[in-house]
Amino acid sequence: CLGTNAMTLHWTRHRSAENADDEISVELAVLRQHWKQILQIFQKALIDQDDISCVLSHFQHAITLLTDEVASQDRPGPILLYFVSEAILDTFFVWSLSCPEYASELKYHQLRCFEFLLSRSQNELLFYKQIFKPLLNLLRSCESSLSLDLIEKHMIVVLNQVCVSITKSPELLEFCFDISAEHGPSRFVIFSLLIPFVHRDGVAGQQARDALLLIMQLSNRNEQIARHIVEHTNFCPILATGLSALYSDLPHHLSTNNDEWFILTKKEWSESPALVQFMNSLQFSNDVIQIAHPTIGHHLIQYIYHGFLVPVLGPSIHQNTMDEVIAATAYLDLFLRTIHEPALLKVFLKFILCARIDEMSLLDTLIQRINFNTKLGLVSLGLFYTLVNLNCEDIMYRLIFMYEKNIV
Template identity: 50%
Template sequence: VLKILEKHDPLKNTQAKYGAISPDEASTVQNYVEHMLFLLIEEQAKDASMGPILEFVVSENIMEKLFLWSLRREFTDETKIEQLKMYEMLVTQSHQPLLHHKPILKPLMMLLSSCSGTSTPTVETELVVLLNQLCSIIAKDPSILELFFHTSEDQGAANFLIFSLLIPFIHREGTVGQQARDALLFIMSLSAENNVVANHIAENTYFCPVLATGLSGLYSSLPTKLEEKGEEWHCLLKDDWLLSPALVQFMNSLEFCNAVIQ
């Protein structure tokens, strides 16, 4: 697999940019990478040192080469989904702290950056699942925060990419929206104790404007009248507003705003 990846690496092969990736090569890489990932997940380090598989992946920069190799192919939504699922599996199931290794973290951030902007619903679903897992890990181990939050660079929202990628989903309906809001709350809990993160969110991201304008827009979309349930009906119960999609979406966003403030 490494030979195939290097064959199509322009830095190591001057003819790489002229050679197409054959279906057999693509199938070989996919099959062996899947096998490598399962072995990496099951591997357990001894005495806080890297296991031999992780050491090879890190020393040979396999994950970045795999991402760049994917770019050499037609970087379709299917390819993005495969790699998003791959990282979600790695960060949630591995017995070793993979995110502490730059050769794994860097291509992960490259992949996340490639998913910013317009994406299909399927890509967005997998993206939010991975972001939710990353935010959950950061909440459990705040020391990892510095790996994702770059205070030394003045790149605005890009300084905290995983947070910025979640902002467009703040008012999204369904499971994707709920997972995004849960992920954002993980970070907000950290910002309560970290003024640098709090100031970045308030001053260098669109989080506050999106939160306010989105809630205002949802309020404007509420129905102007409610169907009467009878003469004895005098208040709006949860069972009532659950029947109104517009009201459900407004209440979800309102509850999220309340959680952020708290």
């Protein structure tokens, strides 16, 4: 009986293996048929909407076969190897360029397919040049379609997925630069495509910032990437000057019914979309300086000081309109309470201690306002309460010890 059971088990396993092989053979045959149908349409001189719909239908079926395979195993299977050997993704992308009237539709569906594929794969597909190259070419082509919301949305999702893959496998960074080398050393398409969304609100903006932070984290271990970002991209100036643009959109008057009000709470500022958007960008700047390579952090801090603090925030605190001055002072206090990266906090404190606006010391102006028997006086006191609680030696010296020395 034991021998019979063993033979039965062996036969069952053998049949299961045969069935699995048969299933793979069938799926591969189906894939080949879909690709054959696609190639036949590619050869047509004139393409209409019916052809596009037919091609996309076959292409999506082919992608589904590939996705099912890569989701179920961690080694390359026959479907993936067929995609690679036939350069299916690259061939499809090149053909799509020959149909400019359907460009947006074709880009959208290719992005969705890559999004679906990357989200299900158990192995690193991007190590295959026949996968990564057409993906980068597709992303590069999307630069001309950034005004289309659907393409933007899915492009950012795919960019985020690629950045996650690069974080898991940093070797892919060199692959990125090698592939884009023909476009010049200043082209790092993954990074460059994310920059325009650095100050975008909503889900798309947050996904773009998350992806950028992944690259910032990598830059801390890769000086070449850091140097490229500083020397060949406009990331730092766009991030800093964007703060200026967002600050100009903040409410110039803060509506408060309480005469004793002196500080912006999170509940209050979270109800202002403009202030939420600014705070998101400020927090992002804080995070970049905290995790990026010191070279990037240094350049960003310089741009924030000379491109936002001195020319924008300083004059707003020296305005003549009381409501606007109150708002600007409350904003400065909020920023100081939000920043937790020492290097960024230091440059804000340098601004308060050293900046001169219209030949007047900013610190002296703020100190004078403490004596005002108005809401501005309360808000100014709140600002100094925040400054004192920072336990900064320079602040304590300028506010307290310097005067004690004079008394002695």
